[in-house]
Amino acid sequence: MTGRGTPSYTHGTGTTPLLGDTIGADLDRVVAAFPDREALVDVPSGRRWTYAEFDAAVDELARGLLGSGVAQGDRVGIWAVNCPEWVLTQYATARIGAILVTVDPAYRAHELEYVLGQSGTSVLIASLAHRTSDYRAMAEEVRGRCPALRAVHHIGHPSWDELLSRAALVTDDQIATRAAGLSCDDPINIQYTSGTTGFPKGATLSHHNILNNGYFVGETVGYTERDRVCLPVPFYHCFGMVMGNLGATSHGACVVIPAPSFDPEATLRAVQDERCTSLYGVPTMFIAELNLAGFASYDLGSLRTGIMAGSPCPVEVMKRVVREMNMAEVSICYGMTETSPVSTQTRRDDDLERRTGTVGRALPHIEVKVVDPATGVTLPRGEPGELCTRGYSVMLGYWNEPERTAEVVDAGGWMHTGDLAVIGEDGYARIVGRIKDMIIRGGENVYPREIEEFLYGHPKVADVQVVGVPDPKYGEEILACVIPRDPAAAPSLEEIVSYCRERLAHYKIPRRVEVVDAFPMTVSGKVRKIELRERFAARPPRG
Structure with missing residues (x-):
């Protein structure tokens, strides 16, 4: 790079080490520290759990799955809108080493069949129905065509109660033995990427991948046990289950579910009534909230932070979020499912220009660089090229698809994002588009x-x-x-x-x-x- 300026390479530094725990062990740590603080609130049903109560509910479901014959490494699908049972399933599967297959609730029967078949899912937990989706009918339609699928349990149906009843078959020693045999590097989640062409790919993520990513996203926005995080984003995606759920629980904060799916009015009401300190959303969600009739009547004074991510964040929208929603410390995150998901994030003390004009800088323990898409050579800072990232967050691979994995993760361990970016002299990145x-x-x-x-x-x-x-x-x-x-x-x-x-x-x-x-x-x-x-x-x- 001699004579060409500073290379477009940077890495995140910090004094906080990576977590070496499994998700279950990390939850145990937080429960011991904050047993009486609220962990989860479901606004639609009015149900609430303290951390001690949440831990007990997770344990009951984990025992139910164990009592149903779910082995370590078995795939358990979750095909549901946002609800408490979704969150319980996330932590219960992690506690027993099952791999959670997160299924897009918008999928229809043929898409569900592909995901269940490709992943070899043996147990499916699903909603009954939501809007135009009859999950029970679609699950029955594909069940005979998915040979590995041996059980379907619908939330709010006797089949769910039957699953929980199996908890009585499992002893304390059995659940402890299973937990003791888990490694933080075990695969724990398969997330199917929503590609626009071809079949979706199953990004396989470990405890280490997603627990640390959620933790450092939460660290960057300054979460403590006093925070209350409103999550209108879908849990099936990393935004909800990693940046949201794991980001909150790893700090003893509370997850607030405003509605089963995005509803701008329900979101603002939940922020107001539950005194939320943080709000998540993609730009279109914030646009819908800001343009809602009666927006000014909601008391959003409890907010201090939040995350806007998922797609490019318009500058003017971000400025309104800061000014009109009291989110002075709002953060932009950038990433992709294959990187657990966040690679770069703006900081709380960044000025408005950085928090509106960039996607921040590398999170601790993560490397990023910009390369020439044709040659792979690292470009000088200020030149646009493909953004690549490396570190603890890079997926284990696409489930059972080594050739497709090799197309995006190179021999050096760099994940090629397909995004065009520019890294400035200050190390902050701007996304200028997709290569395609x-x-x-x-x-x-x-x-x-x-x-x-x-x-x-x-x-x-x-x-x-x-x-x-x-x-x-x-x-x-x-x-x-x-x-x-x-x-x-x-x-x-x-x-x-x-x-x-x-x-x-x-x-x-x-x-x-x-x-x-x-x-x-x-x-x-x-x-x-x-x-x-x-x-x-x-x-x-x-x-």
């Missing part, structure tokens, strides 16, 4: 994120996504998909072009605008840009 989302217009590389950030400042724009669509002259042309603040006064193409003309290079200015009511989303809050591209690729342009 980058638009190449007439030979110019265009990063949609830059244009989106700019358009968030337009007074008529509530939300925006920029994608490339085929163009006979330039190869690709720039399309801005806009959700207007007022549907009756949507911005025209002329207004968008005029707004951009003085501030953006000519080749970055959108040549098409489409007004939409909503974006196609994954449950984890990522916009499915491929759907937007496909939807509008063949449609004649209109202003």
Whole structure:
């Protein structure tokens, strides 16, 4: 790198060592320290657990699973909306060394069949129904086609009670013996990534991966046993179960469930009534909360922090969250399922520019670098390239797919994220797009994120996504998909072009605008840009 400037490599340092415990042992530590503090609150049902009560409920379910013949390393699926039983299952499986297979609650029968079959899941715990999803009917439909699946237990159904009744068959010595035989490096979770093409891949994570990642995310926002964390994000994803649940319980904090699935009104009410100190969400969730009729009537004065992650965080939205939701210490996290998930995070004492314009710097014990996607050579700071990360957080691999694992984890142990990033001289990272989302217009590389950030400042724009669509002259042309603040006064193409003309290079200015009511989303809050591209690729342009 001689003569080319400082390399785009950095690593997180800190005085706090990594945790060497299993998830069960860490929970034992926290229960002993804070037995009478609240651990879990379910607002919809009004149920509450102190840490001592939570520990007892986890123990009962762990015994029930053990009494049902669940062995160490067996896969136990959880296919449910957010509820206390989801959290109990997470910790109960960890306590006995079963591998929790987290299934997207939006999955339909054919997707469920693939995940259960690919993972070899033997026991499935599922909701009964939610909105248009009849989980019981879909589970019955696929049961005969999944040879490893021997039992299904539905939450709120006699089959759940039957599972718990088996706890009586297990002695203290049996549960202690199982716990004593576990290693923190054992696989404990399979998370199926929500790919836009092909079948999802099962990122396999260990106790060490996710316990430490949750712990250091919580350390970075300053959690103590006095914090109360409102989690409207889905538990099936790392955002909910790692950054949320494990981030809270590893510090003796309380998890607050506002609703089974995201509801902006229920979220704000839970923050107000439960005096939450922290709130999580993807940008679209915060946008929905800020734009809710009557938003100003909620008392959010208890909030001090929170996490915005899952997809790029618009600067203007972040500023409103800080100003109008009292989240002065709100943090941006960046990562992916395969890295447990967080690699970089902004700090509590960062100025507003860093907390709105970057995704922070490497967490303790994690390395990050930016490389040339074609050659793998580390680039100088300030140059965009592919972000790679290495450390305790990198997954064990994709479940039973060594070839797909080798495509993303190189011989040096670096996880190749597929994200385009720039690392500044201060070590802070900016995400400028996905390699596959980058638009190449007439030979110019265009990063949609830059244009989106700019358009968030337009007074008529509530939300925006920029994608490339085929163009006979330039190869690709720039399309801005806009959700207007007022549907009756949507911005025209002329207004968008005029707004951009003085501030953006000519080749970055959108040549098409489409007004939409909503974006196609994954449950984890990522916009499915491929759907937007496909939807509008063949449609004649209109202003």
